[in-house]
Amino acid sequence: MKYLKTIYLLLCCTLALAACSDDDENSASGALSITTPAYTNVGYNKATLSANISGTEGVNIVKRGFCYATASHPDIYDTTSEVRGSEISTTLTGLTPQTTYYVRAFVTLYNEEPRYSEETSFTTPAETLSDELAAYEAPTYVDDYTSFSAWSNRYDWNLANVHDPTVMKTDDGYYYMYQTDASYGNAHSGNGHFHARRSKDLVNWEYLGATMSETPPTWIKEKLNAYRQEMGLEPIDNPSYGYWAPVARKVSNGKYRMYYSIVITNYIQTGKPEIENNGNFDGSWTERAFIGLMETSDPASNIWEDKGFVVCSASDKGKTDYGRSSINDWEGYFKINAIDPTYIITENGEHWLIYGSWHSGIAALQVNPEDGKPLNALGNPWDITGEDNSGYGKIIATRGTSRWQASEGPEVIYRDGYYYLFLAYGSLSVEYNTRVCRSKNIDGPYVDIHGNSAMGSAQLYPILTAPYRFDNSYGWVGISHCGIFDDGAGNWFYTSQGRFPVNVGGNEYSNAIMMGHVRSIRWDANGWPLVMPERYGAVPQAPITENEIAGDWEHLALTTSTGTQRTSETMTYDLGTHKITSGSWKNATWTFDAATQTITTSAGVVLYLQREVDWEASPRTHTIVYAAQGNQKTYWGKKLQ
Numbered sequence: 098m099k100y101l102k103t104i105y106l107l108l109c110c111t112l113a114l115a116a117c118s119d120d121d122e123n124s125a126s127g128a129l130s131i132t133t134p135a136y137t138n139v140g141y142n143k144a145t146l147s148a149n150i151s152g153t154e155g156v157n158i159v160k161r162g163f164c165y166a167t168a169s170h171p172d173i174y175d176t177t178s179e180v181r182g183s184e185i186s187t188t189l190t191g192l193t194p195q196t197t198y199y200v201r202a203f204v205t206l207y208n209e210e211p212r213y214s215e216e217t218s219f220t221t222p223a224e225t226l227s228d229e230l231a232a233y234e235a236p237t238y239v240d241d242y243t244s245f246s247a248w249s250n251r252y253d254w255n256l257a258n259v260h261d262p263t264v265m266k267t268d269d270g271y272y273y274m275y276q277t278d279a280s281y282g283n284a285h286s287g288n289g290h291f292h293a294r295r296s297k298d299l300v301n302w303e304y305l306g307a308t309m310s311e312t313p314p315t316w317i318k319e320k321l322n323a324y325r326q327e328m329g330l331e332p333i334d335n336p337s338y339g340y341w342a343p344v345a346r347k348v349s350n351g352k353y354r355m356y357y358s359i360v361i362t363n364y365i366q367t368g369k370p371e372i373e374n375n376g377n378f379d380g381s382w383t384e385r386a387f388i389g390l391m392e393t394s395d396p397a398s399n400i401w402e403d404k405g406f407v408v409c410s411a412s413d414k415g416k417t418d419y420g421r422s423s424i425n426d427w428e429g430y431f432k433i434n435a436i437d438p439t440y441i442i443t444e445n446g447e448h449w450l451i452y453g454s455w456h457s458g459i460a461a462l463q464v465n466p467e468d469g470k471p472l473n474a475l476g477n478p479w480d481i482t483g484e485d486n487s488g489y490g491k492i493i494a495t496r497g498t499s500r501w502q503a504s505e506g507p508e509v510i511y512r513d514g515y516y517y518l519f520l521a522y523g524s525l526s527v528e529y530n531t532r533v534c535r536s537k538n539i540d541g542p543y544v545d546i547h548g549n550s551a552m553g554s555a556q557l558y559p560i561l562t563a564p565y566r567f568d569n570s571y572g573w574v575g576i577s578h579c580g581i582f583d584d585g586a587g588n589w590f591y592t593s594q595g596r597f598p599v600n601v602g603g604n605e606y607s608n609a610i611m612m613g614h615v616r617s618i619r620w621d622a623n624g625w626p627l628v629m630p631e632r633y634g635a636v637p638q639a640p641i642t643e644n645e646i647a648g649d650w651e652h653l654a655l656t657t658s659t660g661t662q663r664t665s666e667t668m669t670y671d672l673g674t675h676k677i678t679s680g681s682w683k684n685a686t687w688t689f690d691a692a693t694q695t696i697t698t699s700a701g702v703v704l705y706l707q708r709e710v711d712w713e714a715s716p717r718t719h720t721i722v723y724a725a726q727g728n729q730k731t732y733w734g735k736k737l738q
Contacts, residue, residue, distance in 0.1 A: 128152035131202045131214040134163060141194040141224035146178075147186035148202035148214060157207040161185055164213075165200045173203055173211050194224040229637035235710045235717035236300050236634050240612050241597070243604065246281045248288055251304050258284055259294075259613025260594045261342040261437075261506070263580040265396075268350060271295040272582075273396045274592070274613070275308065275355060278340040281609050287311060290340040291357055293399055299590065299615050300635050305399045308355065308391065313338050314403045317359055317387050324385070324409075324478065325368075328416045333368040336361050336384070342437045342506065342578065351394045354469050355401060356438040356450060360386040365419045365430070375424055382421045382430040385410035385478070388438050388452060390469050407450070407470055408462060410435040411478040411489040427501035432457045432481060433489050437578070439508045441516075442466075443539050451518070452490070454505030458552075459520070460490030461540045493541040494518060494534070494551040506578035509539070512589070513624055518543050518551065519561070521577035526596070526608055528659040529577040530563035532556075533626060546625055546726065556657060559726045561628045562593070562616075563655040564662040567735060570713040571601045572662050576614065589618040591628045598662065619705045619724065627705050627724035630733035634710030636719045641706050643689040645721060646696065647672035648736065652680055655731040668734070702727040704734065714738060 129152040138145040146163050162179035164171040178187045185202065192198065198221070202214040242257035251258075261277035273295045278285045285292060289307025296302045322332040339360040348354050362371045366381035387409045391401035410431040412419070419430040438452040448469070453460045463472045476487030485491050496502040506521035515535040522530050534543040534551045543551035545558050562579075566572025575596035583589045594611045601607035615633045618626045630653075651665040668680030670687060677685045677698070685700040696704040704723035711720040721736040 126156050126206055126209060126212075129156055129204065129206075129212060131204065131212060133215040134200050134202050134217050136200070136217065136219045138188070139219050139221060141222055141228050142192045143188055143190045144192065144198070144219055144221070145186065145188045146200060146202075147184070150183045150185065150202070150204060153183060159205045159207055161204045162202070163187060163189075163200055164203050165189065165198050167196060167198060169199050169218075170216060171199055171201055172213070173205065177203075192221050194221050196221050226637045226639035230639040230708070230719065233637055233719055235636075235719065237717070240712075241602065241607075241610065242612070243281065243610065246284055248284045251284070254294075254304055255302050256294075256613035256615075257281075258292075258611060260611050261578045262592045262594065262613055263342075263344045264582045264590070264592050264615075265345045265347055265353070266582065266585060267347060267353065267396050269397055271297060271397070272299055273345060274302065275343045275345050276613075277342050279611065281606075281611060291343050291355070293396075295396070298635050299633055302613070308399060308401045309340075309357070309403075313340075313359060314389060314405070316405050317361075317389070320387065320406055320409070321361055321384065327477075328479065330365070331368055333361075333363050333384075337363055337370040341386075344439045344508075344580075345396075346440045346442075348442070348466075348469075353393050353396055354440065355391045355393075356407065356440055356452075356469075357389055357391065358386055358436040358438065359389065360436060378424065380421060381419050385431065386435040388435045388450070392469075404469065407464075408435050408452070408475065408489060409478055410456075411481045411486060413481050413486070414479070416479045427499060429456045429500040432500070433460050433486060433492075437506050441509045441511065441539065443516075444511060447539070449509075449539050450490075451493070451507050451509045453492075453507070455502055456500050458492045458495035458502065458504070459507045459518070460486065461493045462488075462490035491540050492552070493536075494520065494543055495553075496522075497554045508579055508581050510581045510583075510589075512620075515624065516543075517581070517626065519579050519581060520557065521579070523577075523659055525575050527564055527574040527598070527661065529575045530655070530659045531561040531577045531579055531591075531593070531628070533559065533561055535624075546623075547729075558729055559625060560655045560657070560659075560731045561591070561626065563659045563731075565630070565653055565655065565664075565733065566598075566662045567630075567651050567653075567665050567713050569715075571598055572664075573614075574598050574608070574662060575611075581618075589620070589626070590633065591616045591618055591626075617707060617709065619707060621703070621705060621726065625726065627726065627731075629707055629709055629722055629724055630735060631709040631712055631720075631722050634712075634717075634719070636708040636710060638708055640691065641694055641708065641721055643691070644672065645736070646670050646687075646689055650734045650736050652682075652732065652734045655733065657729070665735075667737075696723065700727075702732060704732070711735065711738065 132149045134148045164177045166175040199218045205211045258280040260279035290309040293305040294302045341358040343357040345355040361384035364379045367379045369377040388407045390404040393401045413432045434456045437454045448466045450462045481487040496504040508519040534545045536543040549555040562576045564574040573595035579593040595614045597607040597610040617629045652668045653665040669678045682700045694706045704725045723734040725732040
């Protein structure tokens with residue numbers, strides 16, 4: 098009994114001591130107090146919080162901070178931000194714009210339930226363009242892709258190995274790009290034709306693959322040899338094919354068309370293949386080109402169904418006058434060359450194919466909306482006559498009277514009452530440049546900005562792109578054969594390839610490096626397009642302010658001297674005097690119009706401003722650029738950082 102009593106007394110003492118201990122701890126933690134959080138500096142993706150904790154003496158605090166959520170009464174199982182100290186503060190980041198957040202400060206205690214403050218809430222505002230601009234990161238992909246140009250690296254190409262691109266926006270929200278087979282080191286060779294890629298933002302492009310298998314459609318050889326038989330020529334058993342310059346368009350919901358060019362490069366007389374350095378030349382021109390048609394209901398599948406023959410090259414010289422006296426004879430056998438198609442549905446619902454290059458000019462051919470084939474029957478392709486050239490199309494643009502005109506790659510769009518016809522001038526390696534004219538009617542007459550007819554011998558203006566070089570760069574050449582497209586919200590874009598100049602970095606083949614370019618278009622007060630000098634990089638278009646104009650700019654003029662790159666000079670815009678204090682416009686005055694985002698100079702030129710990427714900077718960043726037209730020149734400029 099004495100032993101049991103002793104145990105009982107010890108147990109009672111222990112419980113009493115424990116009770117005393119609990120009372121002391123409850124007393125300490127019971128005095129703990131947390132103020133309701135205050136919030137400041139609330140932005141579209143951030144907010145600063147602060148609160149005070151008192152009564153912490155003798156309290157074993159494990160954690161303290163803020164818990165927050167988009168529903169009321171957040172706790173430590175929601176998102177938390179832990180801090181230290183009795184005056185706790187933190188800046189929350191990564192918040193969602195236009196969202197209400199509920200916040201409580203908290204502490205967690207050893208072996209106790211968490212303690213919370215009263216709740217408060219705040220709402221983040223909408224993200225502004227200035228916010229987006231401050232957070233903007235420029236594209237980082239390289240332009241010299243020679244180290245990964247091989248076919249095995251195709252999923253890393255982005256816009257590498259792009260030539261003669263065409264772009265359309267489709268029902269799934271993607272932009273799809275298709276192109277000529279040309280590639281650095283012939284990377285596409287043996288891997289199909291008319292390669293595709295897609296993008297959501299026009300900056301990052303996903304390679305999809307070829308839209309046509311390596312073996313061309315059988316109808317091409319059949320059609321070629323049927324014509325040769327009628328001309329009294331032997332069939333060609335193994336034609337040499339070239340795959341060139343498609344155009345892709347949405348026809349209606351769930352229906353897309355692609356017109357493509359396939360050129361036969363065998364000589365007409367003997368059927369022998371054309372060989373570099375004039376091998377096999379037999380005193381005749383090379384064979385005709387064909388335009389075919391494919392359709393799909395789902396561009397994402399990259400599965401296109403071939404729909405066959407549309408049109409071929411056609412001559413007005415008869416069946417036998419295909420001789421060429423020498424390789425310096427430029428009076429081509431074909432009047433209309435069936436390459437470089439573009440396709441448009443007019444405002445009144447007519448469907449037109451615009452095509453042709455180098456020979457006698459560009460033709461407009463109306464097609465049947467139902468099948469995309471010529472609306473009217475085609476005549477024989479060796480004796481075409483009349484304004485419609487026996488059904489092969491009306492000539493709407495020429496460059497003089499020669500049958501070898503250095504004009505190609507037509508593209509037609511409709512905007513605000515006009516059909517705009519874009520053309521590539523010159524040879525590809527360097528001088529390639531882009532011109533534009535317009536008409537109220539799809540089949541003309543087309544005139545340029547000065548009223549010159551597209552059917553005459555005059556140069557067409559304005560010049561939209563040409564070889565150029567800003568400082569700290571090798572620049573670009575061969576910038577033409579464009580595709581023009583919009584985003585459905587009134588924003589227009591220009592796409593083409595750009596090529597490196599020769600011997601960049603000691604690479605003797607650098608002129609074959611071809612990078613796909615996308616550029617934004619602004620339209621001047623008279624409705625003429627201006628292509629921005631720097632490539633598109635999805636820079637947020639926060640309004641430009643007058644203060645940002647002040648400083649040094651790189652300025653260059655695109656002129657008819659397109660055989661070499663145009664280089665830049667420095668112009669300085671002074672804010673105090675509103676004068677240009679250096680460069681070829683020195684002493685000219687300038688004024689800024691915030692509403693139109695333009696600079697008007699006393700030199701008689703209005704500069705249209707836009708935010709774009711400074712691709713020559715290292716690291717790349719955003720800057721301000723301008724484009725302008727005047728005095729038969731196009732002016733490009735870039736603000737230096």
